[in-house]
Amino acid sequence: MKLLLVEDDRKIAAAVRRGLEAEGMHVEVSLDGDDGLWRATEGTYDLLILDIMLPGRNGFQICADLREAGDWTPILMLTAKDGDLDEAEALDSGADDYLTKPFSFPVLVARVHALLRRSAGRQTSPMSVGTLRIDPASRRVWRGEVEIALTAREFEVLHHLVRRPGQVLSKYDILAGVWDYDFDGDPNIVEVYVGRLRRKVDDPFGEQSIQTVRGAGYRIDAE
Amino acid sequence: MKLLLVEDDRKIAAAVRRGLEAEGMHVEVSLDGDDGLWRATEGTYDLLILDIMLPGRNGFQICADLREAGDWTPILMLTAKDGDLDEAEALDSGADDYLTKPFSFPVLVARVHALLRRSAGRQTSPMSVGTLRIDPASRRVWRGEVEIALTAREFEVLHHLVRRPGQVLSKYDILAGVWDYDFDGDPNIVEVYVGRLRRKVDDPFGEQSIQTVRGAGYRIDAE
DNA sequence: CCCTCCGCTGACCATCCGCTGAACGTCAGC
DNA sequence: GCTGACGTTCAGCGGATGGTCAGCGGAGGG
Numbered sequence: 001m002k003l004l005l006v007e008d009d010r011k012i013a014a015a016v017r018r019g020l021e022a023e024g025m026h027v028e029v030s031l032d033g034d035d036g037l038w039r040a041t042e043g044t045y046d047l048l049i050l051d052i053m054l055p056g057r058n059g060f061q062i063c064a065d066l067r068e069a070g071d072w073t074p075i076l077m078l079t080a081k082d083g084d085l086d087e088a089e090a091l092d093s094g095a096d097d098y099l100t101k102p103f104s105f106p107v108l109v110a111r112v113h114a115l116l117r118r119s120a121g122r123q124t125s126p127m128s129v130g131t132l133r134i135d136p137a138s139r140r141v142w143r144g145e146v147e148i149a150l151t152a153r154e155f156e157v158l159h160h161l162v163r164r165p166g167q168v169l170s171k172y173d174i175l176a177g178v179w180d181y182d183f184d185g186d187p188n189i190v191e192v193y194v195g196r197l198r199r200k201v202d203d204p205f206g207e208q209s210i211q212t213v214r215g216a217g218y219r220i221d222a223e
Numbered sequence: 224m225k226l227l228l229v230e231d232d233r234k235i236a237a238a239v240r241r242g243l244e245a246e247g248m249h250v251e252v253s254l255d256g257d258d259g260l261w262r263a264t265e266g267t268y269d270l271l272i273l274d275i276m277l278p279g280r281n282g283f284q285i286c287a288d289l290r291e292a293g294d295w296t297p298i299l300m301l302t303a304k305d306g307d308l309d310e311a312e313a314l315d316s317g318a319d320d321y322l323t324k325p326f327s328f329p330v331l332v333a334r335v336h337a338l339l340r341r342s343a344g345r346q347t348s349p350m351s352v353g354t355l356r357i358d359p360a361s362r363r364v365w366r367g368e369v370e371i372a373l374t375a376r377e378f379e380v381l382h383h384l385v386r387r388p389g390q391v392l393s394k395y396d397i398l399a400g401v402w403d404y405d406f407d408g409d410p411n412i413v414e415v416y417v418g419r420l421r422r423k424v425d426d427p428f429g430e431q432s433i434q435t436v437r438g439a440g441y442r443i444d445a446e
Numbered sequence: 447c448c449c450t451c452c453g454c455t456g457a458c459c460a461t462c463c464g465c466t467g468a469a470c471g472t473c474a475g476c
Numbered sequence: 477g478c479t480g481a482c483g484t485t486c487a488g489c490g491g492a493t494g495g496t497c498a499g500c501g502g503a504g505g506g
Binding site for chain 2: 091092096109110111113114135137138139151152153
Binding site for chain 4: 151152153154185186188189192193214
């Protein structure tokens with residue numbers, strides 16, 4: 001998960017960054033509005049956090065410009081406590097959510113998580129492949145009527161595969177999608193997890209649910 | 224008391240908000256339908272006020288979607304004066320009450336109060352999970368026939384979990400939902416409360432009522 | 447048919463996460 | 477002023493989990 005934080009107050013920027021990185025996200029910081037807009041345009045981020053009062057372009061403008069350019073990356077705005085209209089204007093200019101300063105850290109994290117979840121698609125609804133059923137909201141998995149206990153990682157890997165049924169995903173795709181951006185261990189870890197998953201979720205009488213595509217990756221076939 | 228107002232006319236939104244906040248309520252505003260639905264889904268409100276004509280999803284749809292998802296937060300709809308059918312349709316889509324524009328302020332406040340009062344009583348019966356019964360109005364909790372004494376915080380945490388049965392809530396979600404927005408202590412506090420709740424609330428012969436989902440959060444399963 | 451590469455697996459270990467008991471500060475009621 | 481209830485912090489424990497590694501086996505190419 002890669003975020004861009006545009007905030008000119010270095011103290012706040014450092015704090016937010018440290019905190020979100022502790023949550024396993026990659027945070028890039030921009031200290032003024034024009035630079036922020038440029039980065040947002042050039043790069044690809046999962047979420048933008050914009051302060052409103054900024055040197056150069058202000059937060060509303062950045063937001064409006066991006067939206068106009070057809071960029072719908074989720075945006076969280078940081079508004080001042082006394083600016084009554086800020087909140088409305090924030091939403092109006094195309095932000096997805098706002099947070100009034102001063103904010104507490106858990107709240108920020110919760111909002112960020114909520115936005116990321118939302119943008120990941122409202123795939124809150126359970127999905128199923130054959131007799132395998134997955135409910136992301138409750139993080140539960142069943143084969144037929146039998147519930148299967150998965151660890152967090154195992155669930156993530158399975159979820160990642162099931163979300164793209166019929167598509168071959170390379171080990172690197174899976175690594176990038178499930179592991180932290182800065183993970184630089186052995187891609188073998190994906191093999192390990194696929195193995196663990198097969199042992200847990202495979203229908204003992206049916207064929208393997210996760211197909212190996214030698215030299216390319218893995219695939220889950222839609223039934 | 225936390226309300227969500229979904230209304231695209233910023234003048235009306237600002238007025239309603241100001242008025243209800245003067246009544247001591249916390250009002251969040253959303254300016255379009257899709258955003259409104261999302262907030263209503265993600266957050267927890269005591270009451271929703273929905274305009275019908277909205278950019279994105281309209282009020283009926285939001286209402287219907289929420290009801291379908293099992294969300295029974297009271298809903299007050301704002302209908303246009305000339306839409307004869309609106310009122311019927313509002314109630315039909317699951318709203319609890321409606322108000323035709325233009326409305327006077329005291330009327331709005333009266334309706335809001337009435338709904339809040341009513342909902343405080345109404346939610347008594349639906350709030351049960353297995354043999355655990357919760358009455359938000361009187362803030363009492365029973366396991367079977369035995370009443371359980373909970374402290375204020377304990378009750379809030381339990382209530383928060385029970386309101387979203389089957390959904391995994393992260394420690395941060397719970398922090399944001401139960402503690403003051405400016406709380407920035409150790410999220411470990413959530414673990415502490417879950418522990419206390421388990422000791423008080425768990426059926427000594429059944430399985431734990433609050434499930435730990437390692438690496439993700441906590442969940443109460445609908446029976 | 448043989449060799450090489452790729453994927454699979456079981457064993458092992460370090461780390462993280464969640465749980466708990468204890469202690470402290472604060473506040474309300476007596 | 478004392479007492480008890482409540483909310484919060486903190487440190488230690490123990491088990492679950494994630495990651496590494498080496499050896500094995502089969503597929504595929506020459």
